[in-house]
Amino acid sequence: MDSGTPTRRRLLMLAAGGSISLTAGCINTPTSGQVVSEEPANYCLDQLDESVPEAEATALSIDGVERQPAEELLPKDEAGYACGPQDGMLCGNCTFYIDDKNGNAIGACAVVAGEVRSVDWCGLWAPRDGFGGANSE
Template sequence: MWGGPDDQAGTTETTGEPTETEEPAETEEPTETEEDGDAEERPEGVSEEEFENGPVPEVYLSATSLGNEQRDPDNLNAKADVGFAEYEEARENDAHQPGTCCANCGDFIPDKNGDAFGACAEVDGYIDGADWCTIYESLPEPEVPEGMSESDLPTAEVPEEYRTADSQTGETRDPENLQTQADVRLMESVDAIADGLAQPGQSCGNCAEYIPDKNGDGWGACAKVEGYVATEDWCVVWEHVTAEL
């Protein structure tokens, strides 16, 4: 039976559907533009135009390259004209040889101001050791000094001017505290990079421990390793010059 009016007293009837609470609109995180990403790879305060086309800092304007070529700021190629590319992209170029990069090119000028970039005696703009271009020029291989054989070089006593010399970042060589070339796997950087032992952009020429040629015979030395060392060599104790500048 239906109840009477008293039974239905106090009951209420709701009208309309309940409303849903609106969620606040999601805000999108700002995305990094391609230009911002490129800026992170450039030295602070250097525009994309300067990075690609120069001018480079004054310390590089007429500096001497690893192959002893002096840079002429009025006679340089544009990057676009020489197939300039980063190493991975360069590998797709038929002209590229495995292991070759700016760090073992005779025209490269390593970092001199601590910004991690160098310059080139033939190409304008900022240059990274891991870059490459079609006018790549191998460093000349030094001749074996008179009275020595090639097998003597790894363990030979270096000339007097190197024995306690400072490396290119100021570390003094201690002839009583050196590692052997065999222990540090010293080899030509082109081979080391091609075989995956070294990263593109690594060579003795841009290593903090390297002591460049002091007597004109084309050889250098190392603050950490015994024997004769060439600019185009590499070993496992490689340390970028930038780390000590």
């Protein structure tokens, strides 16, 4: 009968150790699909100019929306501009996005002032015409 005790004891110790390891592995780790970034939340704003090239300033958005006059464009902070997408919404799939025209991979927006990256997002995001999106039914 004594021969079963070490096995049972060892099994209990392994089970307890495994539980602790699994719990420790869940602490401070990203959930599935979540990307851990070392960058501050608005790191990209330093990369963006407040003015846009003339080719983008006078261009239509990807859905044909005319860019607002400069004095009517919202500053990024008022628009809730954030570096990176949110729930599949990003400038590149927004009706207001004006594609890059000068080859620097940074575009503009019909309603937000300054340069805009296609991979970012703001609170004015609206789905492209005919494409649906996170806010469409």
